[in-house]
Amino acid sequence: MSVSAQSATPSADAAVVFDGVSKHFPASGNSGAFTALDNVSLTVDRGSITGIIGRSGAGKSTLIRLVNGLEKPTGGKVLVNGVDVGALDEAALRALRRSVGMIFQHFNLLSSRTVFGNVALPLEISGMDKRAIEQRVRPLLDLVGLADKHGRYPAELSGGQKQRIGIARALATEPKLLLSDEATSALDPETTQSILELLKRINAELGLTVLLITHEMEVVKAVTSDVAVIDHGRIVERGHTFDVFTHPKHATTRALLSGLAGSKLPDAVVRALKPQPAAGDRAVVRLTFFGAAAEKPLISQLIKSVGAEVNIIAGTIDEIGGAPYGSLVVAYGADAETSGRAERFFTENGLVTEVLGYVA
Amino acid sequence: MSPDLLLRIGSATIDTIYMVAVAGLIGSLIGLPIGIFLATSGKGELFPAPTLNHIVGLIVNATRSTPFIILVVAIIPFTRLLTGTSIGTKAAIVPLTIATIPFVARLVEAAIREIDKGLIEAARAMGATPMQIVFKVLLAEARPALTLALTMTAVSLIGYSAMVGAVGGGGLGDLGIRYGYQRFMPDVMLVVVIVLIVLVQLVQSAGDGLARRFDKKNRKT
Numbered sequence: 001m002s003v004s005a006q007s008a009t010p011s012a013d014a015a016v017v018f019d020g021v022s023k024h025f026p027a028s029g030n031s032g033a034f035t036a037l038d039n040v041s042l043t044v045d046r047g048s049i050t051g052i053i054g055r056s057g058a059g060k061s062t063l064i065r066l067v068n069g070l071e072k073p074t075g076g077k078v079l080v081n082g083v084d085v086g087a088l089d090e091a092a093l094r095a096l097r098r099s100v101g102m103i104f105q106h107f108n109l110l111s112s113r114t115v116f117g118n119v120a121l122p123l124e125i126s127g128m129d130k131r132a133i134e135q136r137v138r139p140l141l142d143l144v145g146l147a148d149k150h151g152r153y154p155a156e157l158s159g160g161q162k163q164r165i166g167i168a169r170a171l172a173t174e175p176k177l178l179l180s181d182e183a184t185s186a187l188d189p190e191t192t193q194s195i196l197e198l199l200k201r202i203n204a205e206l207g208l209t210v211l212l213i214t215h216e217m218e219v220v221k222a223v224t225s226d227v228a229v230i231d232h233g234r235i236v237e238r239g240h241t242f243d244v245f246t247h248p249k250h251a252t253t254r255a256l257l258s259g260l261a262g263s264k265l266p267d268a269v270v271r272a273l274k275p276q277p278a279a280g281d282r283a284v285v286r287l288t289f290f291g292a293a294a295e296k297p298l299i300s301q302l303i304k305s306v307g308a309e310v311n312i313i314a315g316t317i318d319e320i321g322g323a324p325y326g327s328l329v330v331a332y333g334a335d336a337e338t339s340g341r342a343e344r345f346f347t348e349n350g351l352v353t354e355v356l357g358y359v360a
Numbered sequence: 361m362s363p364d365l366l367l368r369i370g371s372a373t374i375d376t377i378y379m380v381a382v383a384g385l386i387g388s389l390i391g392l393p394i395g396i397f398l399a400t401s402g403k404g405e406l407f408p409a410p411t412l413n414h415i416v417g418l419i420v421n422a423t424r425s426t427p428f429i430i431l432v433v434a435i436i437p438f439t440r441l442l443t444g445t446s447i448g449t450k451a452a453i454v455p456l457t458i459a460t461i462p463f464v465a466r467l468v469e470a471a472i473r474e475i476d477k478g479l480i481e482a483a484r485a486m487g488a489t490p491m492q493i494v495f496k497v498l499l500a501e502a503r504p505a506l507t508l509a510l511t512m513t514a515v516s517l518i519g520y521s522a523m524v525g526a527v528g529g530g531g532l533g534d535l536g537i538r539y540g541y542q543r544f545m546p547d548v549m550l551v552v553v554i555v556l557i558v559l560v561q562l563v564q565s566a567g568d569g570l571a572r573r574f575d576k577k578n579r580k581t
Contacts, residue, residue, distance in 0.1 A: 068485055097487035108482035111577040112500045121496065122486040153576040173486075 015081065015177050015209040016044040016067055022075035023062050023233075036062040038233040039076070044226075046176075049203050049210040051224035051241070053217065053256060059233040060213040064179050067211065068100045069093045080177065098126050101170030105182035107162040109154040109169075115141070116150040119168045126173060140168040144198065160191035167198060171206070178202070180212035184219055192216075196223045217256050221245065221320050229253045241321040246288055246352070265314055265329060265356070273357035277334040281358040284313065285342075287328045288352040298349065302330070305345040308338050334358055361547060368535060369548070373555055375449045376531035379524075380517045383453050387460025387517075388510060394420070394461065395468025396494060406480070406490040420462040428520055431455055432527055452529030456520055460513060467509035471502040504575040511567025515560050522556060532556055 023037040036059045044050045054060045065071040066078045069085045078085045080096060088096060109118050119140055123133045141147040144164035154162055163183060170178055180199065184192040200223050203210050214220060220227050220241060228238035231252040237244060248254045265284075273284060289298065303310050314329040332338055346353050394416065400406040401413040426434070432455040436446045439454040475498060483493045499506070525533025532552050540549025 070481060070484060094487040094489065097485055100485075102482070102485040104478060104482060106476075106478055108476070108478040110479060110497065110501055112503060112574070113576075121483075124496065125483070125486050125488045125492055155577050179485075 014043045014079070015046045015048075016042075016211060017079040018042040018063070018066070018076070019079065020076035021063075021066060021073045021078055023059070023066070023071065024074045035233055037066075037073070040230075040233070040235055041076075042228055042235055042238065044209065044211050046209050047203075047207055048226050049199070049212070049224045051220040051227045052211070052213045052230055053215065053220050053227060054213075054230035054252075055215055055256075058230045060215075060230050061181065063230065064181055064211065064213050067177075067179055068097050068102060098122070098173050099175050100177045100179060101173070101175040102179040102181065103163065103166045103170050103183045105185045107154070107159075107166045107186075109162055109165055111154055113153075114150065115146060115152050115154070115157070115165055118154065118165055119172055122169060122172045136172060137168075140171055143171070143202075144168045158191075159187050160194060163187065163191075163195050164198065167195075167202070171202070171208075175208070177209045177211065180210060180214075182214055183212065185214065185216070189218075192219070193222065199223055215256075217260050221260070221318070225321050229256065242290070242323050242325070245320045246290060246325060269313055269359065272359045274359065275357055277358040278360070281334045281360055282311070282331040283334040283339060283342075283358055284329060284331045284356045286354045286356055287330065287346070288326070288354075289328070289349075290323060290325045296349070298328075298351075301349075302342070302345055306332055306338055306342050308333050329356065331359060361551070365539070365548060368539075369532075369551055369555065372530070372532045372535040372552075373559075376518065376521050376533075376556075376559070379449055379452055379456060379521045379529075379531055380514060383456035383460055383521075384510075384514050384517050386453075387457045388464050388513065390457075391461040391464025392468055394465040396472060396498070398465060398469040399472035400490075400494065400498075406493060420465050423458065423462040424466065428455070428459055428523055429526065431459060432524060432529075447528035447530075449530035452521065452524040452531070456517060456524065459520060460517060463516060464509065464513050467512065468502075468506060471505035471509055472498050474505060475501045504571045504577075507567055507571040507574055511564060511571070514563045514567070518556060518559055518563070 018040050021037055021040045022035070025031075025034045025036060027033040038059075040059075040063065042052075052060050052063060062071055066073055066085065067080060069088065073086055080100065083096065085093070085096065110121065113121065116137055119137045120133045123136060128136070137150075138147070141150055144167055146161060146164050146168070149157065149161065154165070157165070166183070178199075183199075184195050187195060196219060199210055199212075202208050203223075210223075212219070212224070224241045226239070227241045227244050228235050229244070229250060229252055230236070231250075237248070237250040237253045244253060245257065248257055269284065274281070277283065287298075299310070299312070309332065311331040312328065313331055315327065317324070317326045319325065332342055343353075397407070398413060398416060398420070401409040401416075403410045423431070432452075435455055435458060439451050440446050442454055443450045445451050479497050479501060480493055483497045488496065521529070521531050522533030522536065523529075525531055525535070525537050528534065532555060536549050536552035539545045540552060
């Protein structure tokens with residue numbers, strides 16, 4: 001498990017360990033004192049794609065900046081490949097940064113440099129000679145599918161293309177860890193998917209560990225193997241992405257999940273929902289099924305065993321962290337007999353159910 | 361107009377160009393690093409030195425708020441020390457340079473502060489040293505704005521150089537005052553003004569053109 005509770009003893013597999021990390025900003029100028037991170041412990045496994053999700057202001061930007069020392073913790077330790085980032089002097093910190101790639105929400109490409117020049121920049125900074133840079137940059141542009149744009153300037157590219165350049169630039173120094181700071185937040189959904197696909201491919205082909213922060217559950221769902229939910233500077237929930245999505249425990253997680261397509265009920269149903277049933281009402285129930293259950297003809301079996309009408313109100317079948325997952329909201333008679341039969345059916349088939357309310 | 365006068369106008373034009381070029385060059389060479397320092401030495405910036413930043417800022421402001429004509433007179437001892445004289449083209453270069461330094465410094469500071477902080481962060485994340493950030497990111501990205509800043513400096517210097525004519529500085533301003541004004545020769549004054557306008561136009565067009573070439577941001581796709 002990549003996001004483990006025991007982080008004081010980092011496993012050999014850990015790419016990044018946050019060990020009781022706090023970040024406190026003292027009051028200055030027009031802003032008061034502020035605690036961005038409060039005793040955060042988290043382990044990021046080597047080779048994983050780990051997501052940290054939270055609302056804006058939850059502390060996730062600060063958290064990711066601790067990894068390459070752009071911010072210093074006021075308490076606790078951050079270990080990158082076992083090295084305590086806070087203990088490094090400036091020169092050692094620069095060396096570490098050259099081994100950690102980073103991509104940004106607004107791409108942060110130099111407008112004065114061509115595509116080639118932007119990808120070459122980190123190599124120039126590390127003192128590589130021109131010929132070697134040329135040999136390194138070409139395949140990177142191929143990897144992100146922009147070899148034909150090498151002489152263009154960022155202003156001539158679309159947002160998705162700019163982020164591809166950002167990714168090629170981040171990979172130039174052949175890092176083992178890639179930090180992604182809301183890298184798809186400025187992109188449209190379609191472009192977001194293609195960038196996420198690219199991150200997935202890089203993770204698989206280069207064995208690169210990816211630590212990404214985002215406020216979008218779609219991003220977490222699409223690429224991450226592990227996730228941590230951050231709220232008000234604390235990690236409130238963590239685990240394998242599939243587990244967190246299918247069994248969210250914390251209210252913040254549920255709130256973030258409720259925005260996902262397919263998990264929302266139609267407004268008319270939400271308005272009609274009552275907490276207690278009256279005679280003749282129907283129960284509205286959310287069924288969650290995964291793995292083998294997702295492949296059974298559940299609905300026809302349910303109708304047979306309930307022996308009454310079953311309405312489908314909302315539903316989605318999806319993949320989370322590569323595993324099939326389905327969510328179905330159905331309504332059936334709320335009388336004791338029908339409900340009893342339905343519940344027996346759910347238990348027999350190992351379905352997770354949640355009664356959302358009752359409608360007339 | 362007599363050939364003698366035309367010759368004087370020609371040599372005064374050369375004097376003006378010479379003064380503007382030398383003062384502009386030396387002033388910019390000194391003003392540029394001061395401007396970079398002002399833009400990068402605030403609290404939490406690349407070379408944090410807030411106290412020194414404040415002091416340099418004060419000196420720059422003081423120099424900029426001193427009227428140029430007063431500056432010229434006030435630094436006569438210094439001018440004499442450097443050039444051995446207080447009149448003529450050579451002497452005029454000293455106050456022109458002194459006035460250029462803070463002017464350039466503030467324009468450079470503004471040009472650098474315009475750069476997106478995200479670029480500095482990206483460069484830091486790449487492991488760049490502060491000096492690498494200055495040369496590879498800040499100066500490179502600010503090049504169009506710096507070109508316009510230096511153009512503005514040259515245009516202002518042409519104006520200032522005419523002013524030093526009032527205190528025996530040489531150049532077109534001197535010619536205009538001595539012939540056009542004191543000897544009531546409006547045709548000389550007119551030619552002087554036209555030459556100055558042409559000079560300013562040339563400098564501005566060249567600067568604008570160069571800045572456009574450097575600007576890769578506002579290109580059409």
